[in-house]
Amino acid sequence: MQSTYTEGLNPEQKKAVLHHDGPLLILAGAGSGKTRVLTHRIAHLVEEKGVAPWQILAITFTNKAAKEMRDRLERMVGARVHDMWVSTFHASCVRMLRSHIEKLGMGYHSNFVIFDSADQQTVVKSCVKELRLSDANFPPRGVLSVISNAKNEMLTSDRFQSLNAADYRLSKIADIYTRYQRILVQSNALDFDDILMLTVQLFEKHPDVLTSYQDKFRYILVDEYQDTNNVQYLLVSQLAKRYRNICVVGDDDQSIYKFRGADIRNILDFEKDFKDAVVIKLEENYRSTQHILEAANQVIKNNRGRKGKTLFTQKTSENKVTLLAAGDEHEEARMVAEHILWLKSTTDYAFKDFTILYRTNAQSRVFEDVFLRQAVPYRIYGGLRFYERKEIKDIMAYLRLV
Incomplete structure (x- = not known):
């Protein structure tokens, strides 16, 4: 089938966009263009398959991702995007609870606040x-x-x-x-967990409310499905049960939120929940070079119980992945600083061309110590510099006084 919304897509992306009815699992590797596929799929459903925009529910995990999706869709379908529900789990559930929370008989009112x-x-x-x-x-x-x-x-x-x-x-x-x-x-207040839990309870106790939303949302799309927890799984399962036009996008290899309740079994068992599900793998990467992907593939293949996939790219580069083994965190920071300074002096790279990723914010302290001593300028993202923290400033002030 010809479609305006498949131009420039690779074969697997096209399959995902053109899939019409029934459950669909899109296994989208890192950098494989999943947001583009999702938005093009929605545009195809509305503009070329005649699906009413208000029958679309697209769920993301962050407000930023929801806004990006809405902005892209607006460029493709115009004002019709405003009739769709494109939002986070919590935002979608708040809208439902505003209309129906009093049915639960728990003492809540529709003007509830969120703590x-x-x-x-x-x-x-x-x-x-x-x-x-x-x-x-x-x-x-x-x-x-x-x-x-x-x-x-x-x-x-x-x-x-x-x-x-x-x-x-x-x-x-x-x-x-x-x-x-x-x-x-x-206090007529909900916390963030209540928002999801009470919506599921609402559907369980009032099937008529569930049916009304099932009839409304004939097509449901969920991004980052590997990060869903139990209550989010129940929510999606309830809404999709009637028409079963459920499309989930995710990558079990990128499941990193178990500590906050994410259950990787939700994506691994999707084909058990929907036995007629179509599975499409997006394996072409548009972000990294082949050397990086080969290293990533070698590491992740050791995971047990994963959905097999092998990322590849058309990008080429002479730069290979280098592994530096250090004796401790201090030696590691010194090696990184020296490597940056060496590259800075032997190439056209500027300091702004380097990025350091670490597992926890606490690991930044050793790097900051070394960088300060070796005059490597840096900026911390996602947290304060160690020496800019209030308690550290106080301690340093006391030490200077002594």
């Missing part, structure tokens, strides 16, 4: 104090992490209490959970 992390910690602190527990033994962030995990597993405070009655610490957290939830209801 951020600071609000949540304030509530937990008051609960800990009310129960005469120790802040040291029940720190707010740790308690909230447990409560969040419980909600992601659809465990109410009562259910969580019954499952953990024999465990002293968890039973106390259950007490905090109960009081925490009571305060939220009294």
Whole structure:
């Protein structure tokens, strides 16, 4: 089939765009153009297959990704994009709850507010104090992490209490959970986990509401499916059950959010949930060179239980991947600094051409120490420089005074 929206796409991308009805799993390797495929697929459905724009639900994980998708779609389909739901899981669920939350009979009203992390910690602190527990033994962030995990597993405070009655610490957290939830209801407030959990509960308790959204959203597309947790999986499964026009895009090789509840089985078992699913692999990379992809393929192939795929590219480069083995973190930072300075002096590279990636923010300190000593200018993204942190400035001021 000829389509305006397949021009410039590779064969597998074209297949993904032109797939019409039924479940579709797009395994999109890094840099394989998945956002382009998603937006072109939506445009094809609306402009060439006659699907009404209000029958489209496209779910992303971040507001930035949702905005990028809306902007691209607006360039392709114009104002019709405004009739689509292109948003995050949370934004979509908030819209549904604004219309129906009172049906749950829990005391919530449609003008509910959403508590951020600071609000949540304030509530937990008051609960800990009310129960005469120790802040040291029940720190707010740790308690909230447990409560969040419980909600992601659809465990109410009562259910969580019954499952953990024999465990002293968890039973106390259950007490905090109960009081925490009571305060939220009294405040007509939801936390971010409630937004998803209550939407699933709404669908379970009120099938008529679920049916209305199933009829509305005939075509559902989910980005970054490998990062979905249990409650997000339930939400998507409920909405897609009636018409089964569900398209999920993801890459099991890029699943890195297990610590916040992501379940890789959601993408690995998609073909079990939808036995007639079509699977399309996007393996052509448009971002990296072949040397980088070969190194990545060699590392990731050792993962067990993955969906097999091998990334390739048309890009060529003489620069190979170099592995530097250091004895400790200090030697590592010195080697990196020396390598940067050597390349800076022997090539046309500027300092702004170099990027250093590390696993945790705490690892930046050693690099900062070495770079300061060797006069390598740098900028920290996603956090403060070590020596710009308030507590470090205070310590340095005291040391200078001494």
